[in-house]
Amino acid sequence: MLEIRDLHVSVEGKPILNGITMDVKKGEVHAIMGPNGSGKSTLSHVLAGREGYEVTSGTITYEGKDLLEMEAEERARDGIFLAFQYPVEIPGVNNSYFLKAAVNAGRTHRGEEELDAVAFMKLVREKMKLVDLKDDLMKRAVNEGFSGGEKKRNEIFQMALLEPRLALLDETDSGLDIDALKIVADGVNALRTDERAIVMVTHYQRLLNYIVPDHVHVLAAGRIIKSGDRSLALELEERGYGWVLEQEAAA
Amino acid sequence: MGATSEQVESLVRREYQHGFVTDIENETVPPGLNEDVVRLISAKKNEPQWMLDWRLEAYRNWLKMTPPSWAQVKHPEIDFQSISYYSAPKSKDDGPKSLDEVDPRLLETYEKLGIPLEEQKMLAGVAVDAVFDSVSVATTFREKLSEVGVIFCSISEALKDYPELVRQYIGSVVPENDNYFAALNSAVFSDGSFVYIPKGVRCPMELSTYFRINAQNTGQFERTLIVAEEGSYVSYLEGCTAPKRDENQLHAAVVELVAMTDAEIKYSTVQNWYPGDEDGRGGIYNFVTKRGECRGDRSKIAWTQVETGSAITWKYPSCVLKGDYSVGEFYSVALTSNHQQADTGTKMIHVGRNTTSTIIAKGISAMQGEQAYRGLVRFGKGAENARNYTQCDSLLVGDRCGAHTFPYIEAMNPTAKVEHEASTSKIGEDQLFYCKQRGISEEDAVSMIVNGFCKEVMKELPMEFAVEAQKLLGISLEGAVG
Numbered sequence: 001m002l003e004i005r006d007l008h009v010s011v012e013g014k015p016i017l018n019g020i021t022m023d024v025k026k027g028e029v030h031a032i033m034g035p036n037g038s039g040k041s042t043l044s045h046v047l048a049g050r051e052g053y054e055v056t057s058g059t060i061t062y063e064g065k066d067l068l069e070m071e072a073e074e075r076a077r078d079g080i081f082l083a084f085q086y087p088v089e090i091p092g093v094n095n096s097y098f099l100k101a102a103v104n105a106g107r108t109h110r111g112e113e114e115l116d117a118v119a120f121m122k123l124v125r126e127k128m129k130l131v132d133l134k135d136d137l138m139k140r141a142v143n144e145g146f147s148g149g150e151k152k153r154n155e156i157f158q159m160a161l162l163e164p165r166l167a168l169l170d171e172t173d174s175g176l177d178i179d180a181l182k183i184v185a186d187g188v189n190a191l192r193t194d195e196r197a198i199v200m201v202t203h204y205q206r207l208l209n210y211i212v213p214d215h216v217h218v219l220a221a222g223r224i225i226k227s228g229d230r231s232l233a234l235e236l237e238e239r240g241y242g243w244v245l246e247q248e249a250a251a
Numbered sequence: 252m253g254a255t256s257e258q259v260e261s262l263v264r265r266e267y268q269h270g271f272v273t274d275i276e277n278e279t280v281p282p283g284l285n286e287d288v289v290r291l292i293s294a295k296k297n298e299p300q301w302m303l304d305w306r307l308e309a310y311r312n313w314l315k316m317t318p319p320s321w322a323q324v325k326h327p328e329i330d331f332q333s334i335s336y337y338s339a340p341k342s343k344d345d346g347p348k349s350l351d352e353v354d355p356r357l358l359e360t361y362e363k364l365g366i367p368l369e370e371q372k373m374l375a376g377v378a379v380d381a382v383f384d385s386v387s388v389a390t391t392f393r394e395k396l397s398e399v400g401v402i403f404c405s406i407s408e409a410l411k412d413y414p415e416l417v418r419q420y421i422g423s424v425v426p427e428n429d430n431y432f433a434a435l436n437s438a439v440f441s442d443g444s445f446v447y448i449p450k451g452v453r454c455p456m457e458l459s460t461y462f463r464i465n466a467q468n469t470g471q472f473e474r475t476l477i478v479a480e481e482g483s484y485v486s487y488l489e490g491c492t493a494p495k496r497d498e499n500q501l502h503a504a505v506v507e508l509v510a511m512t513d514a515e516i517k518y519s520t521v522q523n524w525y526p527g528d529e530d531g532r533g534g535i536y537n538f539v540t541k542r543g544e545c546r547g548d549r550s551k552i553a554w555t556q557v558e559t560g561s562a563i564t565w566k567y568p569s570c571v572l573k574g575d576y577s578v579g580e581f582y583s584v585a586l587t588s589n590h591q592q593a594d595t596g597t598k599m600i601h602v603g604r605n606t607t608s609t610i611i612a613k614g615i616s617a618m619q620g621e622q623a624y625r626g627l628v629r630f631g632k633g634a635e636n637a638r639n640y641t642q643c644d645s646l647l648v649g650d651r652c653g654a655h656t657f658p659y660i661e662a663m664n665p666t667a668k669v670e671h672e673a674s675t676s677k678i679g680e681d682q683l684f685y686c687k688q689r690g691i692s693e694e695d696a697v698s699m700i701v702n703g704f705c706k707e708v709m710k711e712l713p714m715e716f717a718v719e720a721q722k723l724l725g726i727s728l729e730g731a732v733g
Contacts, residue, residue: 050684076690088685092703098689101699105690141703158689 001026007058016042018222027194032201034219035241040201044170048082049075077109081164083155085171090142098142127160131187149180156187169200173207185210205237218244279338292337296407309427309437316431322594323623324563336439402447406474409445424507424544432503432538436472443473448483459488473504479514486517503538512547521720524560526591534562541568545577553580555711557720569598572606579608582708587620596625601634610641613705616652623655630667638668645675646704
């Protein structure tokens with residue numbers, strides 16, 4: 001579903017990604033790990049279509065389409081979802097109003113009828129249970145005054161509402177205590193299906209105890225220097241990133 | 252992020268929707284201002300002698316005054332002798348008695364503006380006193396109002412039918428020599444609305460007036476006077492649009508509100524006069540004096556305004572809180588785009604004991620729009636335990652606009668309490684990306700963010716007005732969900 005080929009990306013003239021190649025298939029869960037500054041967040045932002053990143057070479061194909069030709073909102077409507085590391089506050093904009101607009105943007109794109117208020121609230125109640133969020137959160141402004149945990153849970157709740165085919169989770173575990181992490185991970189696991197691919201970006205192995213990936217990639221200096229299965233993540237936890245970097249340098 | 256701000260600008264750059272001119276024969280006096288013109292205006296209206304004397308007094312004061320220069324606005328000097336001071340749509344000898352008698356082309360004009368009187372009549376029981384240029388052409392629901400003793404008519408009519416009431420209150424809040432533009436208005440005011448709510452009466456409907464500037468080179472000088480007697484309540488709505496023009500048009504209105512003991516006046520404005528084109532040509536110069544006096548104990552005056560139009564806005568709706576426990580409120584959204592300039596704010600003058608005031612001002616600047624919030628909160632010697640809360644927020648769209656805040660506080664009583672909060676933010680690239688990543692278009696995202704920013708003020712508007720206000724801001728109403 002997603003093919004990245006030799007992707008090079010610069011920010012303000014400075015190269016950040018230096019030739020990423022990876023394939024993600026339907027139903028797979030990929031974890032991208034790496035030390036700070038390795039380019040993990042850049043990769044997720046480029047996939048989601050954020051401005052300010054210059055793709056200097058390489059291609060990204062999503063379901064046969066040239067992803068780089070699509071605007072961020074088109075990608076979103078076409079099933080790509082990014083759970084933000086730092087969810088953005090939008091003061092005064094009612095959370096349920098925002099989410100209804102988002103849900104209906106996707107429905108309109110797929111040629112489905114927009115949900116009315118009643119149907120939308122029904123959907124909301126159903127999906128909220130998944131991440132143990134309370135109703136009153138819907139009446140508040142988008143992310144405003146949410147605790148760190150609420151923000152992250154709200155991201156997964158949005159994922160549940162929007163039902164993406166490709167979900168990108170950017171450091172979804174950061175800033176979460178163990179209870180909140182469990183809730184978020186349970187939410188994500190409940191959303192694992194044969195049709196949906198998930199790409200998790202994380203610094204720590206901890207999250208992978210709860211959301212078990214099919215593939216693990218180690219990103220360093222803008223390149224994937226090692227790929228493997230879940231055992232790679234465990235080894236990284238035990239030995240740190242140093243040995244992979246040394247291996248890479250020696251190769 | 253240059254590209255992003257340009258994209259945002261293109262969304263903000265919207266053509267003025269109401270630019271057209273209605274071709275109606277006008278009876279217009281030649282440009283220029285002198286005592287004879289003042290006499291002519293007064294004579295045209297068959298005013299009593301005292302009114303003429305008052306106008307002349309104002310004119311003589313005006314001659315001695317100079318235009319204010321302290322505002323954060325730039326414009327070429329106004330040539331007051333190039334302006335015509337009176338213009339009235341020609342009509343039959345008697346004014347129209349019903350809508351049927353109104354020039355159909357006038358009605359058509361209103362329909363183009365989306366405010367057909369017929370519809371207004373049916374909608375939510377809104378009474379409409381429409382000012383087209385300088386003369387009221389239609390007044391509705393008068394009968395229903397008169398049943399409860401509410402007077403709602405043009406100032407001209409009030410001078411004929413209730414001269415003593417007008418005489419008692421006109422100039423009692425904004426004296427004829429108050430400031431340069433108020434003095435000018437006092438000398439040459441053409442028409443406007445008069446509202447009188449008797450003791451203990453809750454006005455049964457929202458009162459509404461639509462102003463429209465039409466005749467070329469005709470300054471408009473409305474005068475509005477609202478008196479709420481003891482224990483009464485009234486909500487008054489004022490909305491404005493103007494046809495597209497190249498010349499700058501001067502507008503200098505005066506609004507006076509008087510609230511007696513336990514009375515409440517809610518005054519809401521949506522102002523959408525022609526702001527000038529993308530290069531800053533044309534547009535209305537809007538110099539307004541609006542002031543309300545809480546004369547009695549526990550009285551309340553609330554100003555709510557949404558200002559999206561005019562090339563220049565100079566406007567400070569104020570409250571003089573004389574009665575003990577009286578309350579003054581000011582809620583404002585001002586949007587400046589292209590080359591628009593706005594210097595707006597409020598004055599809360601605390602005189603009585605335990606008086607409270609609230610100021611919520613939201614400024615949105617886009618393109619090369621410039622705006623300033625200018626506010627004064629004054630606590631007099633006798634204002635024991637008076638309180639004020641002020642919140643000024645500015646939202647910048649793009650990086651070529653500006654926002655400035657000038658809050659003044661004068662406290663002559665040590666028990667006064669003041670809270671002031673201010674913020675300036677930009678529509679962030681991160682906010683836009685967050686919305687877009689959820690599938691929401693950039694256009695809708697900007698609307699949403701602006702709408703959210705203004706929410707505290709919008710909710711103060713009467714519902715039907717809020718809808719129009721949001722239309723003017725180009726934003727959609729937040730859904731009924733949640």
